[in-house]
Amino acid sequence: MIAINNLTFEIGARALYDEANWHIKPGEKIGLIGANGTGKTTLLKLIVGDYKPTSGTISKSKELTIGYLNQDLLSYASDKSILHVAMEAFDRQNQLHTEIETLLKKLETDYSEDLLNKLSDKQQEFEALDGYNIEYKAHEILAGLGFSDVDQERKLSTFSGGWRMRVMLAKILLQAPDILLLDEPTNHLDLPSIQWLEDYLKNFEGAIVIVSHDRWFLDKVINRTVESRKGKLTVYAGNYTFYLEEKSLREEIQRGEFKNQQAKIKQEERLIERFRAKASKAKMAQSRIKMLDKMERVDDVDDDNPSVNFNFKFTKQSGRHVINIENLGKSYPNLEILDHANAVIEKGDKIALIGANGRGKSTLLRIIAGADKTFTGKSDTGYNVTQTFFAQHQLESLHLESEILQELQTFAPKHTDTELRSILGSFLFTGDDVFKKIKVLSGGEKSRVALAKALTADANFLILDEPTNHLDMQSVNILIQALQQYEGTFIAVSHDRYFLDNIANKIWYIEDHKIKEYPGTYAEYEEWQNKRKLQPKTAAPAPQPKKEEKKPVVQQPTEDKSKQLKKLNQDLGRMEQQISDLEKEVKQLETKLADDSIYSNANKLKETNSAYQQKQSALKQVQQQWETLAEQIMELEA
Template sequence: MEHLDQKEIQQLLKKHAPGIDEVIIDYVQGYLNDAAAAIVTTGERDADEDPIEDLVRPMLEDAGSSDTGVSTLCAKFSQMLTKVEQNSGTQKKAALAKLAAPVNMAAQMAQISKATKAAKGTTDLAHAKGRTVASQVDVKKLRKAEARIAAKLEKRGIKSRYEASKLINENPLDDDELLMKVNPVLDYTSTRDKVKDIKLDSFDISFSGKRILTNANLHMTYGRRYGLIGRNGIGKSTLLRNIAYRELSVPTYISILFVEQEMAGDDTTAIRSVLKADIFREQLLRDEAAINRELKSLEEPSPLDARGEVMSKHEIEARKNELGDQLNSIMSKLMDIESDKAEAKAGAILNGLGFNTEDFQRPTKSFSGGWRMRLSLARALFCRPDLLLLDEPTNMLDIPAVVWLEKYLRTWSSTLLVVSHDREFLDEVATDIIHQHSEKLDQYHGNFKSFWSTREERRKNQIREYESQMQYRAHLQEFIDRWRYNANRAAQAQMKIKILEKLPELEKPEDDKVVTFTFPNPEKISPPVLYMDGVTFGYTPEKKILENVNIDMQMDTRVAIVGPNGAGKTTMLKLLIGKLDPTSGIVHRHGRLRIAYFSQHHVDQLDVTMTAVGHLRNMFPGNTDEEYRRHLGAFGISGMTGLQEIKTLSGGQKSRVTFAGLAVQQPHFLVLDEPTNHLDMESIDALTNALKQFTGGVVIVSHDERFIDSVCNQIWVCADRKVTKFAGESIKDYKKMICPEVD
């Protein structure tokens, strides 16, 4: 079988499409070989198929090659296939002459078997150099083209030597493996002088058939800290994943780390898991250990070389010198990255995020999901990648940890892109705000307060500019309509038409959608409504979590419970609502009292295969679908969103579904554990207003300062197994008390 010159193909691609990824070069080589194999088999090209125009040209154009380069390459490749066709025509004539001769099937099968074994050595994209590519080729078109080619080859009795493209692997890697492939071990001591600004122009992003961004631009200057904001379900997390997995063209020498979810637990200790996150340092330490082992083996009598032969003194000395140079280079890099201080740095980060010194040696599998999320954050902060992506990092943190994280990120020297709905956090951390809306990204200099005032002014200017242009357009159109057919004014009318055609198309700024939450007001019930008297609780007798707790709540109670993680805040809420029974003491609830409880892990209690309407129907039967949709609409789940499967909704939309379920219960008391974690700013404002208007009791556990100040008039501190009323006036006073260094 005739093969194309692979080296020639590679040289042509690199010459006429400079900068093209190795993975695409390998794919084009394999694809052209399959096309050549089909020609050799049939003796001629398929009149219905042009492999160059059908797939190679679109692929090269998608990869960003110039039109001239693409045309030149396609012409060259076409000439190659034409030459194969001419040669195969000669071979076909010779083959026809042999048709009358006896066929030795055994010999032919042996040859086929030999050829098949040899073909297994063809290029494998999984080992191609460069970044893992997913966006430079239209995967849907590629899959269709390959299916068509495979069908034709099968019809001709040919097995493709290249199989199918690794670009459309149906068994994708999991998140950790994919991130490792797209972020290989980088020698970051050699990239310090490179420009690490990120400039992404005119890109589109879609997810599950929904357009997230259209012709968007994103520019990030190295060393700036960007806060990404936008409504729930707008696609903020999708944008972060596209950057992290290098679906967008971020330079390969820029290291990226994405903290999205908790790390998997195993027997690795907490401190070791943080140290292992710096894969460059780990590689240097492994190389150092390997060299030291080999140097030690060279000191033994009669050391052997790689071939198993005894080395001469000259060979031993030469090898020692070579290893010594390598070791010096490694030691220099370890000193450069201050490897000896790594454990102290990791310990400081863990301490700041709330881990005690004794926790450092605990296996990661012994921590809860919230604490493993903190470990993920600690690993990222320790690595100090060129671009750090954080998705709602404060959700699992208590107030001291949030304060520490704010201080730490203010000193962050690399680029930071963080999704957050915590306005106080963004005011402390962000130097720039990126607002995602209407399938586009708008960038603003300054923190959130600066964005809020600038955005409103920019929006007013856009409205004025739009209205002014509409009036001008109307004026031009009126003149054109009036004088177009008047001989004396026809020239002026034509001039006005040209002016009208050249006016830029301005879009009317969209109106801000108003989000409203509504909780039905309950009927009054007489006191005592809800209280604890001498309550003590522990999951085991020897380890008490709460001790001798005394609290009294009425229908007008508005209380926030604060305190460090693990102090027992959630346990106290569960005792209040009756999910747990006290070890000793009394929890009294009025006989007619209805309590609605919002769990911090409410998403785990949703059947994600059901629709939002189906969830309410299943939990609270007896109403019509129209009534359930009305309940959902009161919390921003309107239209077709209520008929989507819950797994397709964003975290904030899932929270809204849960709030709608609470409203159906018509509670006297709302007990909310971290209710703002997944809500966007508009939804937090809507929840705040709804709780202000609600005439029943409200108990919340939260670290959102603005939310607490707006809703609650009392603060209770849960710490050291006690629950006590805070003497200060606001959450800021509590913050100053526990973090006195904060202004």
């Protein structure tokens, strides 16, 4: 299909590829991976012919059709509807449609047989190309990528860059080429759209090459992994997880070979030193020196996965309840986000907030952070809570003329330079890198600086909005390690499911304008959701009543279940009010205990402390009852 032979591509004096080889076969689904700067995007441009190799060849069959999604497509502009833009994929069908319309117009005045024959030929070809279904196909793919029927009639120019990229993706998928080259296809997609694209690509009959930092997405789609590293292309016969396991085995073998060779070299060097001292052995020494010079050296294994080697500390511990949300309401013109929503963030919670774009995830984070005050109800911050809020717009608050180390010194003066350099080293800024000015950094590098700043804050509560944007796999792994070590509380929004699965112990999602919670990891949540979707389809059909029976027996269990759910929800509501009242009383007692004057009165201190312990115990008991009740409701609703 595509054969890359002895490919060399140089940028200035640097060889990005050095006699690299790779053959792409029909139907293969390939993940092209590698650290930033190893030439993945460049290789795609070489394949499509945008760049020319310095030497070597890239051979393609003459009839091969290529669909290439790249970030340059963001510049595409049109005042036509996105449905029209997507349907531009059908070049021949559109041409035939125009020709048929012209012939039909002519037939109003000209009834010649020649004209009728032409029309018949065009219509037959149009039908053979499935022309009558192209609009339906475009509708279907745009809907899968998150566009409503109303959206599909809007002009492309009215959409943001991320949504325009989705239209370009739809157009490429509709072309159904022999091979798809997709450069970061999930960058601008929300979770439902990513999951739809996964299913589409798994069923795509042609070949696919994907460049992506989303390892969960790669694992779902690909059956081959190609690593771009040190100018070479190495093929692994499996998905990303297989690649990691296989690479680990190869590195273990290489590490053993390196150690054995180093031991042999040292032994030879010792012999040479001894032989040199004796004139009779000088010739033998020279022979061994030549042998060492000719030896093909085995490289040691590079550590591509640096570990986070510092502790995140904060001076104050928060109270048990970090955030308490009561009857929260938030809406925009023609869009309701939340309606009488309730939720609690407790000390030690690691929450992943997930869902489709437009459901209000970022809005909820801004409310929790106190950056948005235009809502009804309450969002109260708990006792001793100190927070830091990371969002993509905060990259703009970095001081462009500052050096990286200087930026952190100003923000976190309590940390020593050694501590700050250790933190920056964990985020891949080593040596003189820390003296680079912010203005020369890439988007991903700026994200890493902003994250390093967020994690140096003296905060026991982190609010993270899309922290993995612009980060490569190595940087995402570093952030995962950092958050796994963090002993405080956090809530994070991200579309990177591997990231979420490794950091979260609770999942929040917005459904029916309420904040819903799943107590578990992302993988467990996804499995639970899949069961919920399948249950109505796989459930056994309800028994049909006999003719002589007037009451349909199938209705009774449904009514009983409905009544049971209603009662349980009422009990849950009363319990939530009880928890709220107890939390307020506990908070009042905590405020009293925080007042230094109480410690001068032993009786009052004893009385207040005893009341505090009692209320804490009562609160814990009611919370446990609430959890049991919530699990019963979840099982009935499933």
